Amino acid sequence: MDQQEFGQYIYNLRKKKKMSIRMLEDLSGVSNSYISQIENGIRRPSPDVLKKLYAPLDISYVELMVGAGHWSEDELLEAFNENEVFKEQVDLEEFLNKNNITFKGVIITDHDKKLIKFYLETLCSDRTKED
Structure with missing residues (x-):
């Protein structure tokens, strides 16, 4: 444009x-x-x-x-396709443990991270690593 x-x-x-x-x-x-x-x-x-x-x-x-x-x-x-970082699998638990995570400009607190982890654990509880 x-x-x-x-x-x-x-x-x-x-x-x-x-x-x-x-x-x-x-x-x-x-x-x-x-x-x-x-x-x-x-x-x-x-x-x-x-x-x-x-x-x-x-x-x-x-x-x-x-x-x-x-x-x-x-x-x-082109940059996205060439960048290996974008092709790597990301462990969300590891990612959530990092500091200064935001969502739409709002800082994610430690309490928020615990809730997100709980939700993800519930979501994935009946799945195996191979799924």
């Missing part, structure tokens, strides 16, 4: 969340004038600015990077 379309996209995401530009400024730390310039197609946001916007807009960082033209979908797919 071009700069104008991306600006409209950001505007629509913000409106969908029922946020004013000032609210998005408060949540993201990006100035309201910069946000306005993005939405009006005057300015293309840097990757650093997109990192500040993705959580308040409830959208993935990757989607914003593609939309803003920093990554093409083909480049992203």
Whole structure:
């Protein structure tokens, strides 16, 4: 999408969340004038600015990077296919034990992690490792 379309996209995401530009400024730390310039197609946001916007807009960082033209979908797919990290199996229990896990910008507490582990144990209790 071009700069104008991306600006409209950001505007629509913000409106969908029922946020004013000032609210998005408060949540993201990006100035309201910069946000306005993005939405009006005057300015293309840097990757650093997109990192500040993705959580308040409830959208993935990757989607914003593609939309803003920093990554093409083909480049992203190629990187994903070539990266062995994405092909590895991930142990969720090990992953949950790591610090600073968030979901849609909200920090997952130790209590949250215990609840998630309990749910996963219940879900997988009747399965074997081969399934």
